Amino acid sequence: MLEMPVPAVVQVICDLRRFYFNIDNQKKMDELWETINERLVGRELRTGSELGVYIDRGKLVRLWVVDAQGQTHVTPDTIFHITDIVRNPQLVYRCRTCNNYGPFRCMDCVDTRPRGQERLCSTHAKFVEGRWRAYCDEHLPPCRCFSFCKDTATFCCEHCNGFYGEHYRTSHPHDKTIDYCQKCYDRLFGHCSVCSTEGRSESLGTLRCSFKSWDMAYPCGEALCWKHALQWKIWGPHQHGITLCERHKRLIRNSNPKDVLAMMITTRPPRSRHGKSFSLANLYRLRRLLKRDRTESLSFEAIVETLHALSEQSKAWDKYAQQRYKEIVNSCDKTLQEIPIRQNEMLAKIREYYWDEVSKKAAQAIAWLTIEDRYVRPGQPDLFFLAVQLTTPSKRPYIGIGGETVKRIESQLSARLDFWDITVTPPRRID
Amino acid sequence: MPPKLEKVIINGSSRHRLYKGFLLLDSNGYLANEVLSKRIEENAQQRLLQRLALTGFTLERLSDHPAVMHVMTPFLPLFTVKQRTLFILRLVAATSCLLEAAEEASCQLAAAGVNPYRKEDEEPRALCADIHQIEVYEEGEVERIYNLYRQFLPELLAISTHSAVYGTSVQKDFSLRMRVNLASYLPRYISQFSEQHLEHLELFIRKKHKLSNLSQMDINPLGGDPSALRKPERPLLLKTAAAVELRFIDAQCSFPFIRAQVILLQALAMHGRELARVGRRLFPVSDESLDENKALALHSGGGAVLRPDSYRRSDEPRKSSTYERKEPEVATTALLKLIEDTLLDALLDLECEPWELYPITLGAELRRREKRCFANYAEYQQYLCTAYPEERFIAILQEQTRLLLSSSTFDIICDYNRQLHQKLAQEIESVWSEKLAPHHSSESKGEAPC
Numbered sequence: 001m002l003e004m005p006v007p008a009v010v011q012v013i014c015d016l017r018r019f020y021f022n023i024d025n026q027k028k029m030d031e032l033w034e035t036i037n038e039r040l041v042g043r044e045l046r047t048g049s050e051l052g053v054y055i056d057r058g059k060l061v062r063l064w065v066v067d068a069q070g071q072t073h074v075t076p077d078t079i080f081h082i083t084d085i086v087r088n089p090q091l092v093y094r095c096r097t098c099n100n101y102g103p104f105r106c107m108d109c110v111d112t113r114p115r116g117q118e119r120l121c122s123t124h125a126k127f128v129e130g131r132w133r134a135y136c137d138e139h140l141p142p143c144r145c146f147s148f149c150k151d152t153a154t155f156c157c158e159h160c161n162g163f164y165g166e167h168y169r170t171s172h173p174h175d176k177t178i179d180y181c182q183k184c185y186d187r188l189f190g191h192c193s194v195c196s197t198e199g200r201s202e203s204l205g206t207l208r209c210s211f212k213s214w215d216m217a218y219p220c221g222e223a224l225c226w227k228h229a230l231q232w233k234i235w236g237p238h239q240h241g242i243t244l245c246e247r248h249k250r251l252i253r254n255s256n257p258k259d260v261l262a263m264m265i266t267t268r269p270p271r272s273r274h275g276k277s278f279s280l281a282n283l284y285r286l287r288r289l290l291k292r293d294r295t296e297s298l299s300f301e302a303i304v305e306t307l308h309a310l311s312e313q314s315k316a317w318d319k320y321a322q323q324r325y326k327e328i329v330n331s332c333d334k335t336l337q338e339i340p341i342r343q344n345e346m347l348a349k350i351r352e353y354y355w356d357e358v359s360k361k362a363a364q365a366i367a368w369l370t371i372e373d374r375y376v377r378p379g380q381p382d383l384f385f386l387a388v389q390l391t392t393p394s395k396r397p398y399i400g401i402g403g404e405t406v407k408r409i410e411s412q413l414s415a416r417l418d419f420w421d422i423t424v425t426p427p428r429r430i431d
Numbered sequence: 432m433p434p435k436l437e438k439v440i441i442n443g444s445s446r447h448r449l450y451k452g453f454l455l456l457d458s459n460g461y462l463a464n465e466v467l468s469k470r471i472e473e474n475a476q477q478r479l480l481q482r483l484a485l486t487g488f489t490l491e492r493l494s495d496h497p498a499v500m501h502v503m504t505p506f507l508p509l510f511t512v513k514q515r516t517l518f519i520l521r522l523v524a525a526t527s528c529l530l531e532a533a534e535e536a537s538c539q540l541a542a543a544g545v546n547p548y549r550k551e552d553e554e555p556r557a558l559c560a561d562i563h564q565i566e567v568y569e570e571g572e573v574e575r576i577y578n579l580y581r582q583f584l585p586e587l588l589a590i591s592t593h594s595a596v597y598g599t600s601v602q603k604d605f606s607l608r609m610r611v612n613l614a615s616y617l618p619r620y621i622s623q624f625s626e627q628h629l630e631h632l633e634l635f636i637r638k639k640h641k642l643s644n645l646s647q648m649d650i651n652p653l654g655g656d657p658s659a660l661r662k663p664e665r666p667l668l669l670k671t672a673a674a675v676e677l678r679f680i681d682a683q684c685s686f687p688f689i690r691a692q693v694i695l696l697q698a699l700a701m702h703g704r705e706l707a708r709v710g711r712r713l714f715p716v717s718d719e720s721l722d723e724n725k726a727l728a729l730h731s732g733g734g735a736v737l738r739p740d741s742y743r744r745s746d747e748p749r750k751s752s753t754y755e756r757k758e759p760e761v762a763t764t765a766l767l768k769l770i771e772d773t774l775l776d777a778l779l780d781l782e783c784e785p786w787e788l789y790p791i792t793l794g795a796e797l798r799r800r801e802k803r804c805f806a807n808y809a810e811y812q813q814y815l816c817t818a819y820p821e822e823r824f825i826a827i828l829q830e831q832t833r834l835l836l837s838s839s840t841f842d843i844i845c846d847y848n849r850q851l852h853q854k855l856a857q858e859i860e861s862v863w864s865e866k867l868a869p870h871h872s873s874e875s876k877g878e879a880p881c
Binding site: 011013017018025030033038065075076079081085089090104122131158 | 436
């Protein structure tokens with residue numbers, strides 16, 4: 001018996017990327033096959049080659065021969081297997097501008113436009129370098145530089161993550177793919193101004209002078225290295241302080257206390273948990289800091305008054321600075337109320353002591369006393385510095401032989417006493 | 432009578448390329464040096480050129496280490512059983528060229544993630560992988576297929592581990608290669624892929640995830656020739672093609688096991704291709720969850736208990752993966768559920784025979800029934816190392832590796848599982864024959880059987 005030869009099966013991939021109708025099931029494919037199959041007869045078959053058939057008006061069906069199974073031409077009894085129909089994807093998501101495939105979404109349009117109207121194609125989607133978020137033309141973010149320019153953002157700063165326009169872009173000194181805004185670049189890579197003047201350019205000016213007075217829009221900002229920056233350690237010796245340049249270091253003693261207070265409050269305090277950090281919500285400490293190298297005296301009342309005068313200005317500060325300001329004002333108000341009461345108590349005790357220990361006359365010569373300072377000492381009572389005002393030029397009876405008399409009262413009150421002669425103008429400290 | 436159209440697959444598979452990894456070792460099991468490996472490479476290359484059936488097969492050294500060699504296949508179609516058999520046979524033939532060249536130089540081949548026989552100075556530097564490339568036709572496919580592989584990375588990684596023994600000592604991880612590989616990064620979810628905006632995507636990934644190069648991710652969306660994506664109607668079946676590249680699979684020693692892996696990877700790609708063509712997209716699985724499951728998979732291999740995505744916000748009761756079912760799942764069972772729930776149609780379109788998948792499904796099914804078995808070669812490697820003294824272990828593993836690399840059908844773990852649970856294995860095989868019978872899919876869809 002003669003065996004019928006098994007017809008060879010030609011494997012093809014059907015390429016409908018230029019056909020435009022969606023052929024997504026067997027029935028549709030069979031119908032399409034009916035229109036092209038006769039035109040395939042006689043065409044050359046070669047593995048890897050293409051059999052193209054135009055249907056009409058530029059609609060092209062292409063069959064890519066995966067395996068011709070040794071056949072050289074398509075015959076009427078050739079059997080085809082389609083292993084895949086390569087076609088354009090169904091457009092569920094269309095670009096609102098050109099109606100092409102729109103995989104991107106402008107997230108700002110999601111809330112404001114009807115569903116689907118936020119979609120954008122790769123041509124119409126706009127990007128900001130460094131972010132994988134698409135924008136439409138309308139919502140492309142503006143440049144956030146300080147010159148209030150009208151440019152749109154083109155890149156995202158590596159350091160502050162802010163969006164900026166091209167004019168504000170600066171590349172990393174050694175890696176051109178990393179971009180910084182000019183402000184961050186200066187902060188990170190700017191050279192110390194003092195070193196530069198001295199002709200040495202290797203020091204980075206990572207510290208900035210924080211000095212700012214009422215007539216300055218921004219702090220001084222002079223770039224300084226660790227060697228040339230003065231750290232005014234207002235939060236204690238083991239914490240960083242307010243950075244000042246050489247010029248402002250000298251100016252600080254003559255500056256308006258209001259400016260200095262504003263600078264102290266708005267500068268970010270240390271966050272480190274290592275080492276003790278002192279709070280500024282302490283009137284005595286504030287006065288001690290403000291009196292640094294200052295020639296004229298500053299009373300507690302004047303400081304509190306200055307603090308209250310900052311209330312209007314404080315509204316423009318960030319929320320953390322405002323919080324610190326409120327805390328300081330509350331604490332200082334409370335301290336200011338306590339001071340006269342405590343002064344009266346101490347005055348009474350001192351007069352009584354000298355009445356008993358020295359003489360009635362000595363007690364009566366004590367006109368008044370003021371609390372000059374107060375130190376908090378862990379595990380011990382607070383130490384007061386008192387200015388005792390006398391109506392006599394000599395302090396000898398108050399000190400006693402070898403200082404015994406004054407030491408006893410100092411130890412009772414936990415205080416250090418200074419004696420002042422108020423019979424002269426201005427009052428004189430008795431040495 | 433016009434030519435007849437006998438069979439149509441609407442969303443078919445694409446061509447496949449494999450970089451099959453091998454470790455070149457000297458007779459004592461130490462890694463071959465530069466001179467030796469170059470000599471072997473030249474010899475093997477000549478042997479490859481002499482065999483016409485292996486046209487397009489090449490030898491390459493992709494790794495920095497001279498002892499790591501790859502047999503690189505061209506892009507080949509794997510649409511039918513016959514094509515897959517041919518693919519494997521050619522791969523075996525190419526391997527035998529390398530094997531013969533190695534033996535001529537008194538060397539041997541090992542197909543594992545790291546050298547199981549001898550330790551290097553400290554950590555292993557010769558890391559050996561099987562790199563699979565799956566051809567893609569357009570950008571939408573890249574997005575879906577990449578995200579799909581990403582989503583099922585832990586399941587696929589769990590069965591692909593094969594570096595549990597290093598220098599004759601059992602490691603705490605089933606894939607030491609993945610643990611120590613400095614160029615292995617978690618693939619991040621890509622919501623929108625466009626070749627035109629590739630620079631933006633790379634810059635974003637670099638800034639957000641500190642990853643300078645997308646190709647260092649375990650799944651590389653820019654495999655093959657990514658520039659092919661720029662040409663919208665590029666001819667098909669060219670030698671070069673854009674591809675999604677899978678870099679997380681340890682070098683395997685059994686060709687039937689590789690065949691099963693290839694089928695699974697192609698079936699997943701077909702599913703992704705279907706999603707792309709109907710315009711559907713994939714929900715994101717959180718990086719945290721994926722990272723955790725990846726770590727579990729490389730630590731425990733097939734026995735890893737994968738955790739659901741606790742970071743996911745949506746309450747939709749979809750149930751196609753561990754992440755959506757919201758319950759912990761053993762990796763092998765999760766893989767079986769993936770096949771049963773999602774990939775059956777694609778496997779039918781691939782004309783997948785049940786025996787092609789047994790190297791993976793048999794072990795996984797037995798594990799699901801809580802039977803003692805091997806789910807992958809890392810477990811077998813570990814078993815040998817614990818069961819035999821050092822010298823004997825080396826001798827057995829060397830002998831078995833040689834046998835496995837010379838045969839297109841020899842699969843030890845499948846044979847072992849079948850012998851140990853004969854009756855159950857038969858039962859499982861009949862169940863899978865039923866599942867992969869052509870009428871199964873159409874019935875389940877509510878259509879009349881053909």
